[in-house]
Amino acid sequence: MNTHRPFSKRKIIILSIVVLFIGLVISMGYQALDPFRHLRITIHNQSDYDLSNITARVSSSIDSFNTNNEGTIHTLKKGVASGEKMKFAPQLRLSGEASIYLEFTDSRGKTYNETVCGYTEYLSGNSYVTVTNEKITVKEECM
Missing domain, CATH: 2.60.40.2890 (Domain of unknown function DUF5300)
Structure with a gap:
């Protein structure tokens, strides 16, 4: 019997938002440091x-x-x-x-x-x- 539950749409949306937020923070960090390179x-x-x-x-x-x-x-x-x-x-x-x-x-x-x-x-x-x-x-x- 398979007890593994697939990701719900809600979890996928939350995970996508978290990944986008982390990407945005990293991108802003690179832009902030650009003048000092x-x-x-x-x-x-x-x-x-x-x-x-x-x-x-x-x-x-x-x-x-x-x-x-x-x-x-x-x-x-x-x-x-x-x-x-x-x-x-x-x-x-x-x-x-x-x-x-x-x-x-x-x-x-x-x-x-x-x-x-x-x-x-x-x-x-x-x-x-x-x-x-x-x-x-x-x-x-x-x-």
């Missing part, structure tokens, strides 16, 4: 030109006294094609306060140098760079 830069190339020679670098007032640039420059091995989007976390090191710059060249040979974090102490947060034929827009969310 390692700096990420997103490049959205909406221009007609491919981007290459992409380099992120740290610049601070003590850089002029520091001849060793190890850890202050990160060069990407791959470019961003026209119409593509790329997200990366530059492996940079920082001591004190600094700004982060992004330098790249388009397929016409024109070089750009944009500030992606005007001020940071922790190399954390996000920066969104949108490249069009007319202009470059940067949205900083750096910590």
